[in-house]
Amino acid sequence: MTPASLSPAPDPRASLQASPASRAWSGAMAQIEHFLTVRNCHPARLTVLVPYAQLMEPARRAWALRHPSAMSPRFETTRNWASGLQPFDPAPTDLSMDAARDTLMASSMLERWVPRDEAALRRELTERLVEAARQLAPVAAAQPPAERAQWAQGLEEEVVGPWVNLRWEALIARLALTWAAASSYPTDVLWGELAAPGEVADGLLVLQGYQPDLLAQALTRRWGDAACTLELPPEPEQDTGSWGFHPSSDAEDEAQRAAACVLAHLAAGRVPVALVANDRLLTRRIAAWLHGVGVAVRDETGWKLSTTQAAARVVGLLRAVDPRASTDDVIDWLKHSPAYDAAAVSALEAQARRAGLSQWRQVQAGLADHIPEGVADVLGDLGASRPLPVWLKDVGAALGACGQWAELEADAAGRQLVQALRLGEAGIELASLEGWSDAERRPARRWSLSMFTAWVRDVLEGSGFQPPVSAQADVVVLPLAQLLCREVGAVVVPGCDEVHLSPNPEPSGQWTPAQRQALGLPDREALAQALRRAWGWLQGEPMVDLLWRTSHRGEAASASPWVLALQAQASPDPRVARGLAAAPPSAEAPDAPTLVPHALSASAYQDLRTCPYKFFALRMLQLGEADELDAEVDQRDLGNWLHEVLRQFHEGRADAGASPERDRERLDALAQDTARQRGLLAQADGAPFLPFLAVWPGLRDGYLDWLRRHEAVADGAAPVFEAAEVSKQVPLGPWKLRGQLDRIDRQDGPNGPIRIVMDYKTESRQTTRDRVANPLEDTQLAFYAALLPDERLRAGYLSITDQRNDRDPATHFFELPDVMEARERLLDAIRHDLERLAAGAKLPALGEGRSCEHCAARGLCRKDFRA
Template sequence: MNPIPQSNASTATVFFDSVARVILTQHSHEIPDLRRARVLLPNYHVSQPLAQSLARVANLPVILLPQMVTLNDWVQSVPLALSVIPDTCRITTLYQALRARRWFADADLWSITRELLILLDELTQNHVTLPQSAEDFLLQLEQAYQSKRGIAMQFEARVVYELWYAMNNSGELDTARAYQQSLAQLAQQAELPLYVLLTSDLAAAEVRFLEAYHKRASVMIIDLRELTSRQPECAAMRIIASSRPRFPDHIPTENERGVHDNLKEVVGNSRSQERVEEMDALSLREQANHLQKHFPHAALGHRLRFFGAHGLEQEARAAEVQIRRWLLAGKKNIAIVAQDRIVARRMRALLERAGVLVCDETGWKLSTLSVSTVLMRWLDALQSDFYYQDLLDLLKSPFIFADQAVCERKQTVYQLEQLVRRHGVVAHLDTFFDLTQGNVEMRMALIRLRQAAEVLHKKNDTLSGWLCALYSSLEILGIVQGLKMDDAGIQLLQALQNWQRELHVDTTRVSLTEWRHWLAQQLDEHTFLDITIDSPVLLTHLAATRWRSFDAVLMLGCDAAHLPGTDNSGRWFNDAVRITLGLPTREVYLAQQRDELLALLAMNDTVLVTWQASKSGEANLLSPCFEMLRALHELAYGDDLTIKPGEWDKLLESTQVRSAEFPLPPAAAMPAPVARQGLIPKRISASGYNSLVACPYQFYARHILHLNEMDEVREDVEKRDYGEWVHDILRRFHEQYQVLGNHLRADLDSALLRISVEIFAPAVQRDYLARAWLLRWQQAIPSYLDEQLKNEAEGWRYQSGEVPFELPLTADLLMHGRLDRVDVQAKGGSAVRVLDYKMMDAARLRNKLKEAGEDVQLACYAYVYEAEEAAFISIEKDKVIAVAPPQDVADLAQANIARLLEVFEQMRSGAALPAHGTAEACQYCEMRGLCRKSEWNER
């Protein structure tokens, strides 16, 4: 099965041969020397096929090619009398003007500045001249809007008018004016005949240039749209250029609504003859009849196919499989035209897993790269007073402290993270310093952070000043050295230095926050291209495909939301006003996209178009351009060009790439691994034993593979914090008052309240909500004292609290832990009772102890201390209750340890550790993602 039929014909060759014949005909008297002709190319990829066509059509062994150049490069060759002010300086000038006028007090001023600069450049590029007075401009807007002036319209007119004249009266040469001056000089120097290859309409500046050039030398425009009109193979495709899809801010007419709805039914449902005949607005039936009559052999099935995927993953996998099939078929030049970058990212990951690299022409915004992330994390840490997450993210970057050995740097960061999480430090560099006493490596890292922070510690500065300080801080942190070892990092450093140099004379002073917004915008505006990858697979965008042909083309993410795309530039005024002013409208932008799409399809003979036919269970429409083409093609040739999803299912499954180390998993079932001998632990705690009883697989993941989650820094007070504080309070209280009966009740109340306030004080100071937990504990104090006095009346005396222990059970197993409290009998002193404080309801604790051996904590403690009695002390609100096991404690302890030894012996003998935990054990288990109980439960 081959989802994409192959074609041996090359339509692109036909088009280039047509161009070659035009040039050779015009210069027939000069052949073979064509150097006195100049060809204006859309890109340099066109030069090679055009040169080949010139040689082939001329049928000569040697031919001297015409001058071939892109307009941008040609413009760059023109020397200018004045220097051009960089856009970085223009933006700061405009920003200063906006800030001084206080028009946008609470808005993102840098974003507004960028949008306004785009508008002002548009006015310049399209040779728009505003009226001489603001009132005349306002009248012009009123007429265009067809409404009376209001506050919003007056404000809009004032902003644009004032800033337009402020920027134009500066006398400086900006990029747009420099471009126009260069074009004017090129037109005045015109000598050679000029041949222009087009796929869509030119901008106003280029049209003026060609008109001026034509006054001195001949200009011939070779429009690909006209060439496609002469090719029978492109007959059906031309409907794309004539389509007018709807967009969100466009209110369709009744006819447009009817056509769109009918088209959805025809393409998406039965495509019945009756529904097709209703589409009279676009005359698809007439066009189909025309194709059948005049172009009966112009069907596109051999060169164009559509695939509607069920979700992102299937679209990415289908694209990856088709590219690998093309490569296996010997194709050397494959283009991926990505409309949806998210799908493209996933597809690229799948290709790289299969060993196929992708050369990316579109590039990546600097703001999305790790080299920029380390900058922003550094500034985040600085502004958040070294909030622990920002600090750890910064320290985990591979670019920081690059002047140290990698292993040392990683070890230092790991140790610091363990300390931070263990002690719950949230922020403040001084607190981290106190935490790292005695560790030289960690303290040196923190010292460097403090030195770098001092460089940026100022209220405001110029943009150049901030950039200089940033660079110095990056040098202190060793980040500059790390960036210099990365291609994207080198480009980032060059950009920072260029911006600093360009803004050296600018005096606009901004705060750290304002400068950060500016820096983020700059990083978002610049793109990194990785030129180190050489691959037959190319990721590009639609505008870059003008006049280009490939062995195969994959158009990715072509749903209605992505094609046609939206204009990314900031937009002021609606289309009616833009027409009045002489600015391009959105329809111009969309028409350009449609022309480029038609050119891509016409130039290439093997094209696969993919989109997600459903997203999250909801239907998702194909691009209206392609939707109309499919409907027309089905009416004319009985083929809607769509690959049925069922055709791909087996293909996708059989071609899935997996590493030999990670084969396809069996059908989902309860995992039951066997622990390797060297991994079986030699130490176990009561909580670890409880985990083993609750679910052997949980124990395997936690204590054999050590996949425990890292400690979390608790920024808000949680119940476990409350439990730790109560434990500490009771330890201190009983150490001071070992026999409560020897003291007055009022003194005991007062002492316990005082100790409680002291223990809670740091938390209350940090988080006001901790006061609620203090009040909750204070509510339980009377009941706790009553319970303790009752224990003393029964002869029990407090002996010790928070007692660590280690007890060898066998030569290969040791039990360890910490016991909350040990009591002894006052009379005789031989009887021992172990107690464990629990901040939970007594009924829940009784349920834990109802079945012998279900909860092993008290049994373990009783065995370690050879205790006759054991109990949980339930402390919940105003109730304090002792909950003891219903079984004999000594027998329970012996049976509990015997079972533990037996289980470990079985484990060493190769017994499996199945995931048979109860629902209660699974409810909060962090290993659910490993055992996947939900999947095998369903099966």
């Protein structure tokens, strides 16, 4: 997407008198003047309550335009008015709207009802209790503090009665009502003498928004004749704006189009642009596009603290200290910890990947000397249970030790996170909620790591992050309802689909319609009416762009019924098209004579034969992809496990004439021990490895049957096991061939001993059969034979499966015929190819078919783009 060039913006005040906000404020100021005249009240002695804080400054400007030299009324919200009269310090048991305190308090209230071992149930009920109590808080705050207990008592039957037969629902309703009624609120000062009529003001005027403010309505009843309510604003008489309609294929297309609409308005000088947040994920994507082209965005809605990078740092630390932590979890934490050397962490990761150590405890056991200094101390210190304040202090210390504390303090989200969680010494504030007191020296309730982690997640999920506000921002992100009386140059409304802009919004929370009516909470009809009025406000805006997607999560989606009712044609795509001349890449054919490897393995030479460019990328440039540290057990794990079991079995087998029963017992014991040592039985009681253990009896019996036949040769001496997992390296001119042989047996013959090279295969039988179909095409066995250049030998693949049929037994040896001739031809070919590479031969991408499907260098050669 190419942004339109930004031209100097004209002064938005020039069109102020024509905007819907100015018309609404003009009417509101006239009513205020009428109120002052009728009540004979001085403007400085009038308090005017506005629906939300962002309207305080526009209201002051609107008054100043009409009365530039006169005293101004106090334009306040109830919360702002209360904070100016008296600071609020919540009691430990109050509903404080603070996620850390409220979560602890809710959990404490549920102590006697929910067993402590029911962790999942306790967490779910705690979340529901906090949500229900917070929904009741505005209703409770609208009651005089002295009358709240009586108010709650009168509602208990109506609120709890419908759920009398539903244990947990009734419990949550009763506790939420009791908690809300027993709490004090920051606005309680408005019921006291400091805010009594005639003290700070002689008149109270309430400007009503789309939804009634219960507290403001209650205060007008208290003030009696000295108070008045007026609705703001009147509905627009007709559609006077210019509309743009932009259907989009999906969320990304919608984000790009919305950002282009914003840029077009800015380029035309229509500032500020209001970006309506119907869909938070979509809005953040749009903001990312705008930030990318240097547009200042002021977000008045914020988002959850749990979605910030600061939260990821803290949660990453807690994942790393878990005794069951994966290697990926710990490595990820180390990479984001400035205190540890990045090169040392990368080296540790590479070694862990090569060794396939997916669990951190395996790394601690096998690579302890390579772990950066100080890591074991940080992770070890946070493993034990402890009281909550101690947890918060120790986590703060751990963040400091790994270098992340400074990053949190330098980040706006990090500072809010530290405050929300009370990390460090501030955690003592939460001690009273835990019944922990230094003075009484009582033993504190100890929290396990899982309990503490769950609490941290709940707090981060329940806390909002408010980014720093820029007063000079050209774009303002706000909810649809807060467009009310806002002076904007244009409005962009993404998310106008049937999912995110439904005319019949669903009320949040667990309350039934009857309960909402009894409590005074807005029901579905009230919410729908408020949304209709907010939508109606758009009709008076000068420029409005509506965007919606036609596909949502893989399913077809329709525009909101309100959009469909406009029956408008789609507008042109606001994105600026940019022409690019087609320039298909040429075929890559590099040469690198100085990068020819000095040592060659069988797999490396197979890469050269399959595709020279693959050899160039993976072997000469050494761009091999990192091994996965996947906890899932796969076929590779089965092969490595079987190789190790057979190695130990044959190396410890004292005599070839051991009984079948003894061989079977030893193999079973080695299978279990090896699986345990490799960590294959570590997770979920070994569940991921169970399918492989299930086929083990078939593998074992098939292998022992073959071994008895192999060792019972009728003519000549029987083969004898010589060695397993043998590393070999031989010279070939200026180069070397290297590799590891799975197994070597020795068989005496009339012309001297013959060695038998075996390579274990657990792949499908047909794949193994195809390998030896053309002896001169197979490179692996011929290459292994080349590692024993002076020996008389045989070579083949030992196919080990758990199935037998009429054609082949479960374990079968596929011998490569004429291996001596194949070895000599392969040596000549390797020498010839390496000489050509050293002379500067080209390395084109010649791979075809299956060799390209899973190639690690796919994309580097650009073969797909040429096609």
